[in-house]
Amino acid sequence: QSGSVAANPEQYDESYLCPVQVGGQTLNLDFDTGSADLWVFSTLTPATQSTGHAKYNPKTSGKAKSGYTWNISYGDNSGASGTVYADKVVVGGVTATSQAVEAATSVSTQFMQDTDNDGLLGLAFSTINTVQPQQQTTFFDTVKGTLAKKLFTVDLKAGTAGTYDFGYIDSSKYAGTITYVPVKTTNGFWEFTAGAATANNRSLGSVGDAIADTGTTLMYLPTAVTSAYYAQISGATNSAAAGGYIFPCDADVPDFHITIGGKSFTVPGEYINFTPADNSGEQCFGGIQPNTGIGFTILGDVFLKAMFVVFDQTTSAPRLGFAAQ
Ligand SMILES: O=C(NNC1=NCCC1)c1ccc(Br)cc1
Numbered sequence: 449q450s451g452s453v454a455a456n457p458e459q460y461d462e463s464y465l466c467p468v469q470v471g472g473q474t475l476n477l478d479f480d481t482g483s484a485d486l487w488v489f490s491t492l493t494p495a496t497q498s499t500g501h502a503k504y505n506p507k508t509s510g511k512a513k514s515g516y517t518w519n520i521s522y523g524d525n526s527g528a529s530g531t532v533y534a535d536k537v538v539v540g541g542v543t544a545t546s547q548a549v550e551a552a553t554s555v556s557t558q559f560m561q562d563t564d565n566d567g568l569l570g571l572a573f574s575t576i577n578t579v580q581p582q583q584q585t586t587f588f589d590t591v592k593g594t595l596a597k598k599l600f601t602v603d604l605k606a607g608t609a610g611t612y613d614f615g616y617i618d619s620s621k622y623a624g625t626i627t628y629v630p631v632k633t634t635n636g637f638w639e640f641t642a643g644a645a646t647a648n649n650r651s652l653g654s655v656g657d658a659i660a661d662t663g664t665t666l667m668y669l670p671t672a673v674t675s676a677y678y679a680q681i682s683g684a685t686n687s688a689a690a691g692g693y694i695f696p697c698d699a700d701v702p703d704f705h706i707t708i709g710g711k712s713f714t715v716p717g718e719y720i721n722f723t724p725a726d727n728s729g730e731q732c733f734g735g736i737q738p739n740t741g742i743g744f745t746i747l748g749d750v751f752l753k754a755m756f757v758v759f760d761q762t763t764s765a766p767r768l769g770f771a772a773q
Contacts, residue, residue, distance in 0.1 A: 450596045450615030453540030455479065455604055458564055460723045461749055462665050464604055465564055466612060469538040470549055471509045475502045475566035479612055480663030481602070481638050481759065482746075484577040484586050485520050486537070487528055488567035489559075490551035497555050500563030506551055510535040518550045518579045523664060523742065526558035532579055537587060539569070542614045544591050548577075548584030568663070571600065571759065573766075576636030588614070592761060599760040602662060603773065604753040606719060622756035622771035627709040631766040637661070638759055640768050642745065643707035645673050652676040655706055655745050660757060660768060664748030666722065667704075667715070668739035677704065677736055687725075690733060694725040697732040704736065706751075708770050715754045722750065 455464040456476070465476040475488055489501040506512065510533035521527035530553040537547040552567070559565060570577070574585045592598045595615035603621045604610040611621070632639045642655035652673045669677075674693065678684040680702055684695035695701070701717035715735075722735035735750035758769030 449542050449591070449594050451540035451542035452611050452613045455610040455612055457607060457609070461606060461753060463565065464610065464662070464749065466539070466569070468569060470504050471506065471535040473502070473504055473508070475504060476564060477567050477569040478565055478663060479569045479571055481571040482659065482661035482663040483520065483522065483568065484570040484572040484574050484636065485518055485550055485579070486547065486569045486587055487518065487520065487530065487550035487552055489555070490530070492530065493552045493555060497560045502566045504549065504551060506533040506535065506549070510549065513548070516579055516582065520578045524558070526556045528552045528555040528559060530554065532584070539587060540612070540614060542591055542595070544587055547587055547590050548579060550579065571662070572638065573633050573636045575633070598762045599758055602752060602757045602759065604662065604749055606753045610753070617758060622773060624772055626758060626769040626771045627711040628760070628767045628769045629709045631768055633766055638768055639744070645669070646705045647677055647702040648680055650680070658745035658747050660752065661746050661748050662752060664746050665750065666748050667736045667750045668742055668746040668748070669736055670745060671738040671740060674736055674738040678734065684734070690725045690731070692737040693734040694731045695734065697721065697724065697729060711770070713755060713770060713772060715751055719750050719754060
């Protein structure tokens, strides 16, 4: 089988939500290549936390996995926890007849407040799934044996709907050729080595060990690369109060170039002029921020919305394919 689902941007492209049928009920889920749990708001989530969200009712067709629990926390310190059911999950026509559906019995305030978000669908490696006592497979791992090709592609867009495709590569979605790089799976992420970064034809340094993470909004780069980038924007400062680099919203924000697999890819400066940092709209928050304390470079949505990316498990050595959109 193969299929395609729309990825609809939230305000400021903060995250992208995709309609998914869970036990015959449609929920809008945040597809996340940085985690490996499929969890949903449910009839088991306290009403004080789930107002405004679509909820999965396991009573309809779910089979309880007795004694199974899950508990996840994300890089932005959001999190959720709950119990586990097996149910039918359909994404863009691709059907998992019995998928582990993790029903939330508690969610953090970030999830409670984002009422467009009804849960997450993890697309990292199943080795980091949090279900106990028996780890469960991601939707992709559950269906991958039934896909025409064991891969999915990500085509996020700035300010408009993109797509996640499963089982095939649509060559109309990218320009030029796809450059493939090997993936290191030991941390459970789609992790690879990126190369030199430049802006205004000036070297910013090397990016190094990076993960492709659709669940993270911004780009978190090595501190040296980040400070060298913002040194080229007059008025840019690293503001503790704002929580990162900000600059005048009318500044000239340079394009960011990064080499992957020997090819150079460009993130337009306008994607890096991310959001107003205050109500006056005078200062804007940067789409590139330092990866202090993370240990990896995270190439999140700001980067991914300039790219077409193939998450490829067609061979025993997973790989990532990058192309310009
Ligand atoms: O949590 C991570 N990605 N997904 C999501 N973020 C927020 C909601 C979902 C994440 C993954 C790897 C690293 Br390293 C840092 C952060």
